Ligand SMILES: Nc1ncnc2c1ncn2[C@@H]1O[C@H](COP(=O)(O)OP(=O)(O)OP(=O)(O)O)[C@@H](O)[C@H]1O
Ligand SMILES: [Mg+2]
């Protein structure tokens with residue numbers, strides 16, 4: 001004869017209780033406003049939108065662009081925008097963006113806002129869906145040295161990538177002291193980009209004469225062909 005099951009199953013597991021209660025505690029998904037479910041209603045946080053629907057053609061959602069800006073720029077420039085500058089600056093930069101030629105050379109004393117402006121231009125280009133990169137030159141050459149030690153082939157890969165990039169910012173030319181070989185690499189980088197008609201934004205607190213004397217007169221000569229923008233003295237890092 002089968003043994004009778006005890007009626008009382010004992011204390012239930014907390015998981016079982018929640019399983020039974022859970023669904024009734026949550027509103028049905030259809031009742032949750034879309035803006036509460038997703039940061040981006042357009043793509044539901046996927047980052048891509050199929051346009052037109054069911055076409056199997058995808059375009060990036062606008063919500064990716066601020067993330068891309070943060071990925072490209074050093075943290076201190078994440079919020080830099082052209083609106084941080086006086087309207088005459090903005091007009092000049094917009095005119096340059098419309099007709100960039102070989103590039104833009106931002107020069108002026110330390111702390112005057114050159115990197116901030118270069119970062120703001122990068123933001124502008126990202127929002128115009130352009131392919132861009134922002135390189136702090138000293139950091140770039142440190143990585144370049146490490147890569148070339150690992151494998152000489154990486155050197156070419158590194159550079160080919162930058163030659164092909166439609167827009168590139170080189171921040172702080174002259175900082176950190178480059179070897180002769182690195183100066184030649186920089187010259188090659190600027191030259192190759194000019195040949196491909198890919199504009200470069202360069203910042204430096206050295207004048208063209210300083211660059212000619214302390215680095216390489218051929219680098220100075222290339223930068224001399226860029227649209228020049230001189231920052232007035234005044235260190236924004238120093239308060240008061
Ligand atoms: N227009 C601006 N509005 C708000 N903050 C600014 C602006 N310009 C510069 N800054 C801030 O001031 C500080 C100095 O600016 P930045 O780093 O661009 O100077 P720099 O000219 O590149 O100096 P360095 O030659 O030493 O590299 C930064 O923290 C920057 O974010
Ligand atoms: Mg700077």
Ligand SMILES: [Zn+2]
Pocket residue numbers: 040041042043044045046047048061062063064
């Ligand atoms: Zn989105």
